[in-house]
Amino acid sequence: MQLEAPPSDLLFSPDEHERAWELFADFASRYLASVAARPVYPELDRPALRKIMQTPMPRSGTSLVELLEEFEAVIVPNATHSAHPRFLPYVQPTPNAIAPYADAVASLISQNCNLWHLSPSANAVEQTVVRWFADLYGFPSSTGGLITSGGSAANLVGLTAARDHALGPDARTRGLQGNGPPLVLYTSDEVHSSIDKAVSILGIGTENLRHIPTDAAFRMRIDLLEAALRRDRAEGRKPFCVVGSAGTVTTGSVDPIRELAAFCKQEGLWLHIDGAYGALTVLSQRYRAEMSAIGLADSVSLDPHKFLFCPAEAGCVLVRDRAHLRHAFSATPSYLTMSEDPDFIDFANYGPQLTRSFKALKVWWSLKRFGADAYVRVIDRMSDLAAYMASAIEERADLELLAPVTFNCVCFRVRSLDDAGNRTVLKRLVDSGDAFLGPASVNGRIGLRACFMNLRTSQSDIDFILDRTGEIAAGTP
Ligand SMILES: Cc1ncc(COP(=O)(O)O)c(C=O)c1O
Incomplete structure (x- = not known):
């Protein structure tokens, strides 16, 4: 048997690689130059999408040129365009310029960020960005954390650590079958659904999740939190955790984090902050005083794929005492165990995944290429755009x-x-392709929501959106 040659079918020659980069570079520049002229939400070509969905698995390959032709003919025109200046739905940013390149080269060198010896330099980068984030809030040197797929995963990791801490040393062996009193978790009625999801995934059960009412500014009412906790204790349940929000998903309100931290300390509860939306605004002077209180929490989630303008996916969780992460997640079967080194961390022991991609590169480059001060300016601009839109609405x-x-x-x-x-x-505004806004539900009233995380939006886009909304409304029965 001759196995030395030929090279694998799955590899490109150096010339093909060069051609691939040329084709992709050409697409990138044409796409970015044309994106503002595209409909921000596509008029779907359903037959073309159905055709793709019905295609059987190909037995032989397709040329690079044909792949890219199909991408440009079907995938791109049926995609939403986060780089369009009037893309303002949900909490989703325009990608910054460097992060897509970081994703490409990170894939090229395909580091597995599970065990340090499989990815030593990526390990150093991930430790660095985790430390940078921890320092933003003044967390102590005991703090550990890791890059996750996003805020939902970061919340799940933080709450797993909280649950296992509450269950004690037997948490991993007995789980929730230990017949102790039911664990109860408290959060506000404005919290993101990822907390409800985590509570059910973790086996706590949503009937043990208390959504505490908020005040007129959509901040959790601590008096009502305290009353709920006393009731649960009196009825034999075991309160173990409070989740505060640093940026609630609908209005961006921030719970009173300092007061929550004092309350949790007094009551012996774990404080987790869902900072997926807002925690990184600590970079800006405008939000620093409020957001730096996050450093009092036991754990926090934050999302570089929001206010660091990384493309999906990049979240992060920090836990004040990294021993809690190891307690919840470490697994050291002999087939994985190789070597320990005081300079490095096996991130597989800090979270649920074994194989992990090198997402930390785009986070690191996003900060290194532009510097933290650039994000301060961008964050402030986003809130200025929102303030402008609010005043324009008030005048109408x-x-x-x-x-x-x-x-x-x-x-x-x-x-x-x-x-x-x-x-x-x-729906009509979005379907028109003129602007992509999301739905709002505030105090039971339904409306529209514009979330400014777009690096290309200007005042004239806002004027245009409001005029189009007015026109569509005038024609809506
Ligand atoms: C407040 C809040 N928490 C959690 C999440 C979930 O984050 P991800 O979509 O990164 O999983 C979001 C998403 O918008 C959010 O706004």
């Missing part, structure tokens, strides 16, 4: 704000229409 007779604007998102509605009418206006 046909639209009204649903909530005061304190951050980078604006929830508003058409005055003359009911909830169903406002839903119709949002």
Whole structure:
């Protein structure tokens, strides 16, 4: 048997590699130059998408040129365009310029960031960005953390550590079958659904999740939190954790983190902060005082694929005492155990994944290429754009704000229409391809939501969006 040659079918020659980079570079520059002229939300070519979905697995290969032709003919025109200046739905940024390149080269060198000896330099980079983030809040040197797929995964990791800490040394062996009193977790009624999801995944059960009402500014009411906790204790349950929000998903409100930290300390509870949306605004002077209180928490999630403008996926979780992460996640079967080194960490022992990609590179480069001060300017600009939109809405007779604007998102509605009418206006606006906004539900009233995380949006885009909304509303029964 001759196995030395030929080279694998799955590799390119050096010439083919060069051609691939040329083709992709050409696509990137044409795409970015044309994106603002595209409909921000596509008019779907359903037959073309169905054809793709019905295609059987190919037995033989397709040329690079054909792959890219199909990508440009079907995938791109049926995609949403986060680089379009009027892309403002949910909490999703325009990617910054360097991070997509970091993703490409990280894939090329394909580091497995599970065990340090499989990825020593990536390990150093991941440790570095985790430390940079921990330092932003003044967390102690005992703090550990890791890059995750996003805020939901970061919340799940943080709450797993909290649960296992509450269950004690037997947590991994007995799980929730130990017949102790039910664990209870407290959060606000404005919290992101990833917390509800984590509570059910972790076996705590959503009937043991208390959504504490919020005040007029959508911040958790500590008096009601305390009353709920006393009731649960009196009825034999075991309160173990409070989740505060640093940026709630609808209005961007921030729970009173310092007061929550004092309360949790007094009551012996774990404080987790869901900072997926807002925690990184600590970089800006405007938000620093409020956000630096996060350093009092036991754990926090934050999302570089939000305010560091990384493309999906990049989240991060920090846990004040990294021993809690190891307690919850370490697994050292003999087939993995190779060597320990005081300079490095086996990130596989800090979270649920074994194989992990080198996401830390895009986070590191995002900060190294542009510097933290660039993010300060961008974050401030995002809240200025939101403030401008709010004042423009207040000047109009046909639209009204649903909530005061304190951050980078604006929830508003058409005055003359009911909830169903406002839903119709949002759908028509999005379907028109002129602007992509998301839905808002504030105090039970439905409207539209613009979330400013877009590096290309200007004041004239906001004027255009409001005029188009007004026009569509005028034609909506
Ligand atoms: C407040 C909040 N928490 C958690 C998440 C979930 O984050 P991810 O989408 O990165 O999983 C989001 C997403 O927008 C969010 O706004």
